[in-house]
Amino acid sequence: MAGHVILIGLPGAGKTTVGRQLARRLQLPFVDSDAVIEERLGCSIREFFEREGEEPFRDVEEAVLDELTRGESCVLSTGGGAVLRPANRQRLRARGRVFYLRSTPEELYRRLRHDRTRPLLQVADPLQRLRDLYAVRDSLYRETAHYVIETGRPTVATLVNMILMQLELGDGAPPSVQAQAQAHG
Ligand SMILES: Nc1ncnc2c1ncn2[C@@H]1O[C@H](COP(=O)(O)OP(=O)(O)OP(=O)(O)O)[C@@H](O)[C@H]1O
Numbered sequence: 001m002a003g004h005v006i007l008i009g010l011p012g013a014g015k016t017t018v019g020r021q022l023a024r025r026l027q028l029p030f031v032d033s034d035a036v037i038e039e040r041l042g043c044s045i046r047e048f049f050e051r052e053g054e055e056p057f058r059d060v061e062e063a064v065l066d067e068l069t070r071g072e073s074c075v076l077s078t079g080g081g082a083v084l085r086p087a088n089r090q091r092l093r094a095r096g097r098v099f100y101l102r103s104t105p106e107e108l109y110r111r112l113r114h115d116r117t118r119p120l121l122q123v124a125d126p127l128q129r130l131r132d133l134y135a136v137r138d139s140l141y142r143e144t145a146h147y148v149i150e151t152g153r154p155t156v157a158t159l160v161n162m163i164l165m166q167l168e169l170g171d172g173a174p175p176s177v178q179a180q181a182q183a184h185g
Pocket residue numbers: 009010011012013014015016017018034077078079080111112118151154155156159
């Protein structure tokens with residue numbers, strides 16, 4: 001199977017965790033755009049955010065996403081904010097099969113409540129922050145994605161299988177089949 005498999009979703013959605021296992025199953029390289037960005041910046045995203053602010057970070061992110069989606073086929077785990085810029089949304093959708101790993105803000109909070117690495121969540125009320133991010137971004141993820149995968153209950157291994165199943169359905173799968181498969185989440 002040629003082409004990029006691209007995972008999008010909020011912080012904690014499982015893009016890195018699911019992406020690594022999926023890449024193993026597909027025998028494709030796994031690439032985490034946040035890791036590539038940090039390599040390029042020579043510091044953590046958190047440090048860069050604190051020093052330079054969000055827009056300079058988004059500029060680097062857009063350039064890296066453009067580069068990675070023009071490169072060799074891989075499973076690409078994107079940063080949570082990758083869908084914020086229209087140019088990113090168009091490129092991701094045009095250059096790969098895009099999966100939105102969807103979770104509720106409450107579930108994401110349970111997964112990340114002890115995390116100190118995600119800059120957007122270093123606030124007094126991280127749950128409210130996740131709710132705010134979800135309110136803004138859910139529609140952007142849906143607009144970008146070819147498939148929505150509900151991640152609340154299945155194990156990571158099951159999620160990987162669900163994605164593999166969707167990939168085997170291929171580009172020509174009728175919307176009703178896709179919707180049915182989505183509903184199994
Ligand atoms: N489907 C899942 N069920 C339960 N826990 C999960 C699931 N997916 C991921 N996790 C856990 O949630 C945490 C965050 O997962 P992960 O780092 O993969 O998210 P991410 O989408 O890559 O986040 P970010 O956008 O911040 O990089 C990890 O501790 C991971 O083990």
